[in-house]
Amino acid sequence: MVNIVKAVAVDKEQVDKELNRLKEQDNKKIEEELKRQKELEKKAADARSKRLAEEKKLADITKKKELQEKKRKEEEVRIKKLEKEKKELENKKKIEQEQHKKAEAERKKLETEKKKQLEEQKKKDAERKKKEEEEKKRLEREKAMQEQLDAELAAEQEQRDQSMLTKYISLIQNDIQNNFNRLGLPEGLSCVILIRMLEGGKVVEASIVKSSGNDLFDRRAETAVYSASPLPVPDEIRLFEKMRNIRFTFEP
Amino acid sequence: MKVIIKLIIASLMFVSLQTQAVLDIKISQGVEQALPIAIVPFSWSQAGNVAPIDLTSIISADLKRSGRFDVMDEKDLPQRPADFDAINFGDWRKLGMENLLIGNLSLTNSGDYEISFRLIDIYRGKQIAGFRIPAKPDLLRRVAHQISDIIFEKLTGIPGAFDTRVAYITVKKTKNNRIHTLQIADADGYNAQILLESPEPLLSPAWSPDGKKIAYVSFEAKNSAIYVQDILTGKRERVSAFEGINSAPAWSPEGSRLAMTLSKDGNTEIYVMSLFSKTLHRMTNHGGIDTEPAWSPDGKKIAFTSDRSGGPQIYEMDIRGGQPKRVSFEGKYNTRPNYSPDGKSITLVHAVNGAYRIGLLDLSSGYITTLTDAKLDESPSFAPNGGMIIYATTGVRGAQLAAVSIDGRIHQRLGLQEGDVREPVWGPFLK
Numbered sequence: 001m002v003n004i005v006k007a008v009a010v011d012k013e014q015v016d017k018e019l020n021r022l023k024e025q026d027n028k029k030i031e032e033e034l035k036r037q038k039e040l041e042k043k044a045a046d047a048r049s050k051r052l053a054e055e056k057k058l059a060d061i062t063k064k065k066e067l068q069e070k071k072r073k074e075e076e077v078r079i080k081k082l083e084k085e086k087k088e089l090e091n092k093k094k095i096e097q098e099q100h101k102k103a104e105a106e107r108k109k110l111e112t113e114k115k116k117q118l119e120e121q122k123k124k125d126a127e128r129k130k131k132e133e134e135e136k137k138r139l140e141r142e143k144a145m146q147e148q149l150d151a152e153l154a155a156e157q158e159q160r161d162q163s164m165l166t167k168y169i170s171l172i173q174n175d176i177q178n179n180f181n182r183l184g185l186p187e188g189l190s191c192v193i194l195i196r197m198l199e200g201g202k203v204v205e206a207s208i209v210k211s212s213g214n215d216l217f218d219r220r221a222e223t224a225v226y227s228a229s230p231l232p233v234p235d236e237i238r239l240f241e242k243m244r245n246i247r248f249t250f251e252p
Numbered sequence: 253m254k255v256i257i258k259l260i261i262a263s264l265m266f267v268s269l270q271t272q273a274v275l276d277i278k279i280s281q282g283v284e285q286a287l288p289i290a291i292v293p294f295s296w297s298q299a300g301n302v303a304p305i306d307l308t309s310i311i312s313a314d315l316k317r318s319g320r321f322d323v324m325d326e327k328d329l330p331q332r333p334a335d336f337d338a339i340n341f342g343d344w345r346k347l348g349m350e351n352l353l354i355g356n357l358s359l360t361n362s363g364d365y366e367i368s369f370r371l372i373d374i375y376r377g378k379q380i381a382g383f384r385i386p387a388k389p390d391l392l393r394r395v396a397h398q399i400s401d402i403i404f405e406k407l408t409g410i411p412g413a414f415d416t417r418v419a420y421i422t423v424k425k426t427k428n429n430r431i432h433t434l435q436i437a438d439a440d441g442y443n444a445q446i447l448l449e450s451p452e453p454l455l456s457p458a459w460s461p462d463g464k465k466i467a468y469v470s471f472e473a474k475n476s477a478i479y480v481q482d483i484l485t486g487k488r489e490r491v492s493a494f495e496g497i498n499s500a501p502a503w504s505p506e507g508s509r510l511a512m513t514l515s516k517d518g519n520t521e522i523y524v525m526s527l528f529s530k531t532l533h534r535m536t537n538h539g540g541i542d543t544e545p546a547w548s549p550d551g552k553k554i555a556f557t558s559d560r561s562g563g564p565q566i567y568e569m570d571i572r573g574g575q576p577k578r579v580s581f582e583g584k585y586n587t588r589p590n591y592s593p594d595g596k597s598i599t600l601v602h603a604v605n606g607a608y609r610i611g612l613l614d615l616s617s618g619y620i621t622t623l624t625d626a627k628l629d630e631s632p633s634f635a636p637n638g639g640m641i642i643y644a645t646t647g648v649r650g651a652q653l654a655a656v657s658i659d660g661r662i663h664q665r666l667g668l669q670e671g672d673v674r675e676p677v678w679g680p681f682l683k
Contacts, residue, residue, distance in 0.1 A: 165275070173277050182282035183320060184408040194274070216409045219373060219380075223350050224279070226375035245274045252282050 164239055171232040172246070180224035182252055189217045190251040193225055197244055199237065201230035209247070221250040286322035287407050289315065289351040290344065292332050294369075297358035305392040307357060307367065307399070313440060314400035314414040317655065318639060319662025321407075324349065336370060336379065344374045351380070351407060355399075364388055367395050371403055380406050393442065413637040414439055417679040419447075419457040419466055420644075420653060424671035434468055436483065439635070439678070441653065441666040447481060448488075458501045458510075459679045467491075467501035467510060478512055480527070492525065502545050511535070511545035511554055522556050524571070535569065536576065542567075546589045546598075555579070555589040555598060566600060566613065580613055582620040588631060589613075592638050592658075599623075599632040599641050610643050610656060623660040633677045642666075642676045 192210035195203050206225050208218050225248060233240050291312050296303040308326075315321035330343040333354055344352060355369030368384040381402055387395045394415060401412030416439045424431045432454040437444040448454065452471040459466060460480075467480045476498045481488035492498045496515035503510060510525045514532075522535040522545045536542040540560035547554060548568075555568050558576070563584045567576040580586040585603030592599070595615075602611030602620055610624040610632045628646040635642065638658065645654045645665075653666035653673050 169275065169277055173279065176277070176279050177281045178283060180279055180282035181285055181287065183284045183287065184410060185282075186409070214409070216407070219376070221279075223373070223375050224282075226345070227348055227350065242273060243275045247274050247276050248279055249276065250279045252280060 161239055161242065164234060165242060168232060168234060168243060172228075175228040175231060176224050176248065179228040180250065180252070181220055185217055185220060185252070186214065189214050190249060191218050191221050193221055193248045193250070195225055195246050195248065197229075197231060197233065197246070199233075199240055201233035203229035203231065212250075217250075221248070224250075286320055287351065288322045288324065288349055289353065289403070289407070290324040290329060290349050291326075291353045292329060292355075293326065294355045294357050294367075295334050297356070303357060304365070304389060305357070305396065307355065307392075307396045310393065310396035310440070311353070311400050311403070314397060314412075315403065317440065317662070317664045318404060318412075318414075319657035319659075319664075320404070320639070336372065339372065341374055341377050349374050351403075353399075353403065360386070365392060367392075367399070369399055371406060393438065397438065397440070410639060411637045411681070413635040413639065413678075413681070415682055416636060417463070417682070418633075418642055418653070418676050419459060419679060420676040421454050421457060421468075421674045422671050423453075423674065434466070434481075436466070436679070447483060447486070455675065456500050457675060457677050458503055459677060460503050461505055461507045461680055463680045463682060467503065469499050469501065478510070480510075491527065491530065500544050502547055504547050505549055505551040511547060513543040513545065522554065524554075535571075535573070544588055546591055548591050549593055549595045555591065557587045557589065566598060579615060579618065580620065581618055586611070586613070586620070590633050592634050593636060594638060599634060601630055601632065610641060612641075612658060612660075621660065623656045623658070624654075624663070629654070631675045631677070635678045636681045640678075642678050644674045644676055646672075 189212040190210075191208055191212035194205075194207050194209045196205040198204050203225055206222055208222065211218050212221075233243060291308050293308045294303075312323045316323050324347075328347075330347060331338075331340055333339045334356070335354065339352065339354075350373070352372045352374055353369060354372070355367065358366050358368075360366050365387045366384060367387060368382075370382040371380045372378070373380050383399075383402065385395050385398070397415035400414040404410065404412030404414065417436050418439055418441075419434065419436045422433045422435060424433075429451050432450045432452065433446050434448040434454050434457055435444050435446050447466065448468075448470070450470060450472050452474070454471075455469040455476075457466050457468045464484065465480055465482055467478060469476050469478055471477075473493070475493070475495075477490050477493035478498050478501050479488050479490050480501075491510065492501075492512060492514065494514050494516035497520055498512065498514060500513045501510045502512070504524075508527055510527060512523055512525060513520055514523050515521070517534070519539060520541045520543055521537060522542050524533045524535060525531070526533075535545075535554060536556070536558075538558065538560050540558055541564075542556055542558045542560070544557040545554050546556070552571055553568050554571055555566055556576075557564050558567050559565075560567075561578065564587045565578055566580040566586050566589045568579050569576040579598070580600065583602055583604065585608075586600050588601045589598045590600070591597075597615055598613045600611050600613055600620075601608050602622060603609075604622060607625075607627045608629055609622050609626065610629045611620045611622050613620045623641065624643070624645070626645050626647065630644050630646075632641045632643040634640075635655075640655050640657055640662075642653060642655045644651050646652075651672040651674050653676050655664045655666065656662065
């Protein structure tokens, strides 16, 4: 830096200040020289210790290398031993596996046989079932046919029965009317008599289920039923059963 | 307990019948025929002696005469049971017999009689009626008729009229003159009793409603007169002896008045007399002949014979007066009206082709049914039960009593009297 002294306006205080400033500048230079020398010395010391550390480090590495070698050798032995053990184990395992495999094969063989048997059985069952169902269906068809036939026969029978019944009803009605004496009976009366017959038409029971309210009328109606007994009925029991019970309504 | 069991059995039976199939048959017609009945001869307690009365024959005759019964001949009886337990129902049923009468006559310690009987329904096997009746000797015959009445009512539903009496006039010719009598007898003609005998004509007997008196016309005083006579005492009273005709007395149903025919006012007209005061009330006023009045059973009307339309016909008029109404139109001759007990019909003498017969006029339709077929029948009179009509019929043997059922099917001659028997009139029910 270049200081230009200015000629104008110098005063004492200013000169002192300048003088101080110059003095301070010289002091600073000395301090800086001292500091540089010190740093140099420190650098030399650092280099020395560094060399020593390197030497030590080298020695350590060598030692470490030796140890490593030893360790490696030991490891090799251990590995060899391990490998041997492993081999033995594997052998053993192999034998076991083979045995197991053999057993498994046996088991599988048995299972297959069993399965085969089961399937055969199943097949047999299915066949039997099929046969049974076919038989069942055949029977059902036959039954249905028989039923239809029966129904047709029954319908024919029913028709014949009805015409026979109608004939007997009219015969019975005629007989009762010929025996129902209305002499002197009041007009407008009616009664209901329930009767039961034996085979052959004999009236064994006659009960007035609805009275006319006039004892004479009821009695004459009852007498008509009894005096007409035996009533004309069919000999065939099956047909007779249809008319065993008769309800007469007297309504002259 | 027994009853309860029976009820249970009965209801079970009913249920069983209900559950089975039952055939329905309707009976809409029937027949009308005489009811079969068998009468077992009454047993008699003093078997060694002759019974004082033949109850069996009397009852049998009553029932036969009614026309409604077919009585089995005694010789046909399959058995003669003395009591209910001895009846063999099967035997009777085989013969179609429906009703059976068994009974007993016995002498009591006091010398009176006791009659017991049972009427049995053969098909039901049950008793319909059973009675024990004590009787004095002179009432035995009446008891027999009472039994007939019970049987009749039980089996026909109509009261019997066997225990009733009839009144009639007889005329007997002698060498020099005629003897007229007024008589009463049981309805079967027995127990005839003469109430009055006269050489002059007796006519038109009429029963009082209580059956205790008879009014009649007598010519004993040469002119006709109407008398009322007490049957029991024979005491009589002349109630009407006006100049001219005094005829055809008829009692009012309540018994206090007599309707009659009088000609005291010039023409034959119908009058009503109060028996208590003897006051007269003239009913008809017509130039023709009005005669033979008859009271309707309800007492509200009088029927009579009149020739106001030409020939004799029957007219009806209100007892309170008013215009008579002609009710007979069939034929040219209808006379002698007599009402049926139900008031629905009138029996009369109806001429058909010159023959006088007994007819039945149905008041609602106006039809006349001819019930008899002789030449000269007269004086019809209803039995109090309305089932029979008694009348006089003249044949070769003279006039006789006869009866016909109202359906005209049963004809009966009551030929018990000698000589002519005329103007029968059936008495009321005996109290």
